[in-house]
Every structure is written in structure tokens, then in C-alpha cells.
Amino acid sequence: MTAGLFTIPLWIDLLAVGIGSVQGAAFAAQFRDRRLDLLGVAIIGIATGFGGGLIRDILLGQVPLALRSNWYLPVAVAAALLGMLLQRLVHRLGVTINILDAVTIGMFGAIGTTKALALGLPVVPAVFVGSVAAVGGSILRDLLLNLPIAIMQVGSLYAVAAIVGTSTLVVLDALGVDVLIAGIVCVVVTFGVRVLAVAFHWTLPEQRHLPTGAIRIVRRPRRPGPGR
Amino acid sequence: MTAGLFTIPLWIDLLAVGIGSVQGAAFAAQFRDRRLDLLGVAIIGIATGFGGGLIRDILLGQVPLALRSNWYLPVAVAAALLGMLLQRLVHRLGVTINILDAVTIGMFGAIGTTKALALGLPVVPAVFVGSVAAVGGSILRDLLLNLPIAIMQVGSLYAVAAIVGTSTLVVLDALGVDVLIAGIVCVVVTFGVRVLAVAFHWTLPEQRHLPTGAIRIVRRPRRPGPGR
């Protein structure tokens, strides 16, 4: 396994964080009944912008990268306020932003996966950490807005794109491909899956169960499930 | 304090994770309005299966054990998909699964508590960490499904069973009992409390307050509480 890191220049990372924050704030703007104030918008921006990176580093036992620089927080907050003010523009630019976002999750996935590999994690958890880095911000956003987690619901492949991209990365890495090339392929694959999924409405199947005949169920009064 | 760990073979740990994942997925299946897709089911399986272990290791400042092996993630995902497909069977097997689950939380509690003690935590936080390891998965499950946290509500003792079991463990440990025996007693006690609670509908009292007379309340227009 490589100890190489797929890294990107700070300004690109900050740009990616900003894209996430703009989106998070514009998304939150749809929920006016939440009565978010400016701080609430800033918090959503922070969560969406680098929440995935926070979770990644906490899982890896590291002080989060975004807290080791003065840049991440102001960028996320400014981008969130911009996204709030220009929410209509952001919604009109939906396609453009989906495209930028697809690049972003590809990059976050590649950074997270190579960081996990470099710290000695096996390949399966490395894919997990990279995917969480890519989509964790959107999970945090939904938790903080008290909404169902979007990536767990039927919808155009988003987390799946990150999983496919980061899986490709670990395969290439195991084959000895240079980490820079593997990382770029990860971004391209993630981007491709995500954009094609949006274009062609690819979705995962909804949860289902085997037909009742198959397990010879006997109708009886409903019992409480094993939830508690 | 001992530095001994109560450990179990990997395959038993994975079996316990699988039991948690099956349950989590079957539980989630009740909420069809959530429109979970297969990834959503897998995420619930991961959260329920080893979410408690993730929180335990994050609290202890360690890279989570489940991320240091290639096994945990596939087992949790496969078990979740199985639980989804066979959800009716799982609900029919409610009693069996409750019993298996009671053993599981006992084991997770014993592992978590002895790990905390071995890392030098005092006894009270060690009981806390062990109990969180036992029931943290169910908390994460409810958070991700945007549901009230089941273990905080009136219901058959579940977290309480883990607290009683792990408390027994630290007492035995303080008395110099071998960690293997203390751990087994923890599993047995947790199992016993849980199963008896389900059988006899033991519950904790619901939240209440002292009768108003006792504090001579004067009726007045309701003021906002100290919530914010």
C-alpha cells in the first residue's frame, strides 16, 4: 500500500469548501419555517463545507485539518452568507453547481482515501473514510436542519459516485499506479458517475423485502419490532 | 485497576455486529415513508452494527477498531441487506433476536468498559464508555432516521441493562476478580436484566416533577423557559 497522499493546493481545497458552503446555505434557504438566523446559515455553511473533512479526521484520530489553518472557517462562513444572499441565483445555476459539486466530492474522496491509506488503514475502511469525507458534510447539514438524511433516500447517485470513485482509487493503488494518477482517475470516475446519474436519473432501488410467499409468513396481529 | 482486556474472537465480534445490522435494517424497514434506498439501508446497518464501537473508540482517542480491519464494513452491509430482504422473518423472530441482542449488548459493554479501564479511565467514565459502546449504535440509528431516540423513552430496560452489567464488571474488577470472569458476569447480568425487563415489562419511571404544592407555585402567564 502506498504512503502517498493525493493532495491539492490549499486554494483549490478552499474553493471546494466554498462550493459546499454556498450549496448548503442555498439548500437551507428553502426551509424558511426553520427561522434560521445569520449564525444558523453560517453553521450550515461550515457543516456542509468542511463537515466531511472534520468527520474524516476525527475517524482517523487527527486534529482536523480545517482547524489547523485560519482560512477554512472564514471561507465557509463568507460562502454561506453569499449563498444565502444569492440563493435564487444558486438555484438557477443548479446544473453548474451540480457539476462543480461532482468535482468536489471526487476530490474530497481522493484526499480522504489516500490519507486513510497513508495512515495504514486497510482498503475497505479507506474507501469508507474517503466516501464519508466526500458526503459527510451533507449528512451533517441534514442532521442540523432536522431533516431526513438525503443521501440515504432514493435519489440520483451521490454517495454511490464517491464510493465507486474511491474504490477505483484503491484498486489502482494496489496495482502500483502512482497516487497522483489514481487520485485523478478517482475524481474523473466520481464525476462521471454523478453527472450521468443526474442526467439519466440513475437511482438505487428503494428498500424492499422478499415476497411474503418465500418465507411462508402467517398473518398475525402486528407485533412490535426489535427496535428496542 | 486491571490493565486486562475482555476480548472475544473476531468471528464472535463480527457475529454481534451482524446481529445489530440485521436488526437495524429490519427496524428501518418499518419507515417506508423515509424512502430509504439500498445505500440508506447499508448506512443504518453500519450505524447500528458498529456505531457504538465507533463512538467508544472516538471517546477513547483511538482509531476505531472497525476501521482497522477489512471485515466489519462488508459484514455490516451484508447483514443489513439480509435484514432488509428478510424483514418479515426478522420481525417474526422478534423474541430470538431480542435474546441474541441482549447477549450482544452485554459483550459490547464488557469490551468497552475493560478497554476504557485498560486505557486508564476511572471507573465511572469506564461504565459510561462501556454503556455507550453497547447502545450507541441504536442512538446513531435513530439520529440518522430522524426519530426520537428510543433508549431515552419509556420502554423495556435496554441501556439500563448495559449500565448494570458494566457496573458489576467494575466492582468485580476492583475486587481483583479476573477480567475474563468479570466480563462473563457482565454479559450474564446484562442479559438477565434485559430479558427479565422484556418478559415482565420492567420500565423506568417517566419524567415527572414534584407536586406543585411543594414549591408553592403562583400561577402566572407562562414565560419562556431557559431553553435559549
Place this chain on the structure above:
Amino acid sequence: MTAGLFTIPLWIDLLAVGIGSVQGAAFAAQFRDRRLDLLGVAIIGIATGFGGGLIRDILLGQVPLALRSNWYLPVAVAAALLGMLLQRLVHRLGVTINILDAVTIGMFGAIGTTKALALGLPVVPAVFVGSVAAVGGSILRDLLLNLPIAIMQVGSLYAVAAIVGTSTLVVLDALGVDVLIAGIVCVVVTFGVRVLAVAFHWTLPEQRHLPTGAIRIVRRPRRPGPGR
């Protein structure tokens, strides 16, 4: 940057934790439909009492301070049960408790910020960590109660008070002021902003967007936003 810590005696820290727990439990008591049992109340007390400190230490890569002593858990649980029993008294004492709480968030902010600085974090993340330490408990409380996060909504400045206080601290610290004095100023400023905000109903503006004319929006059928 200083490596000095603003510390307070253990008993004051425990008192602050207790105040948070009392409040959390009394707050939770308003939601009887949640059917919380005594354990649920205890969990809310723990989350509100030292949840901010837990998040602070996890972000800083440390085993949480509250888990390195036997005192925090019993104090938080006992205070929560007291807050539950005396919830009417607590609500009647709203003003007093708001005042005590304002001191508490000031102290938690000062402790968190100086701890972050001492561990080498830059000033902006140090303000972030201190503010999260101050208000993170209330975020956890709302997450666990499945409520909208109060500090993100329009309301009397609470998190803002902590941000202003901790920002003052880092400025003073950069100017070479002794950490003890800077910490005390932080507490006083946080307290002042919070109490004045409650007294005069100071709030942050609600989220808004630029007037549509400014971005020449063309009315068209609403498209889904970039949420997924």
C-alpha cells in the same frame, strides 16, 4: 501565542456542568410527548452539562476531560434529576438561571479557546473551538430531543455572545495580555453580550436574500435545488 491555559477550580467547573444539566432537564420537561424516562433525562443532562466539553476535546484529539474524572457524570446526572423534579421552580427562576448560564458559557468559551491555543491551533479555529465548547451542549441536547437546533434560529444572542467573548480573548492574548486576565475579560464580555441581548431582545437578522430585481431573475417553473 500563549501556551497558557485559563483554568478554573474543579468545583467551579462541576458547578457550571450542574447548571447546564439542570437547564437541559428542565428544558426537556416541556416535551412530555417525548415520553422521556429517567435515563432519557439523565442523558439530556449529560449532553447539556458537558457535551460542549466532549466535542471540544474530540476536536482537539484528546480523551475528554470529563471522562478522566469520576466527578462529571454523577454531577450531571444528579443535577438533571434535580432539574426534572424542580422544573417548575427552574422555569420560575428563568432570569436567575439565564444569568448563571451566561457566566457558564463565558467560562467554557475561555477554557476551550485557551486550550485550543495551548495545543497550537491558530486563532480563528481557537475561537471556533471555544465557542463550540460553550454552546455545543445545547446543540447536542436539541439533536437528541429531535428538535430544531435552537442556537441556529432567531433568538437572543447566545452563541454570538460566546463568539464575541472568545474573539476578545484571542485579541488580548495576541497583545500579550496575561491569560488569566484575558480569560476573565472573555467571561465578562460573553456575560455582558448575552444578558444585554436578553434584556433588549437583540437578535441576528433572519436569513434573507437579495431582492429578485438585483439578479434579474426570470420567473420559470421551480426546479429542484442543488440539495442532492
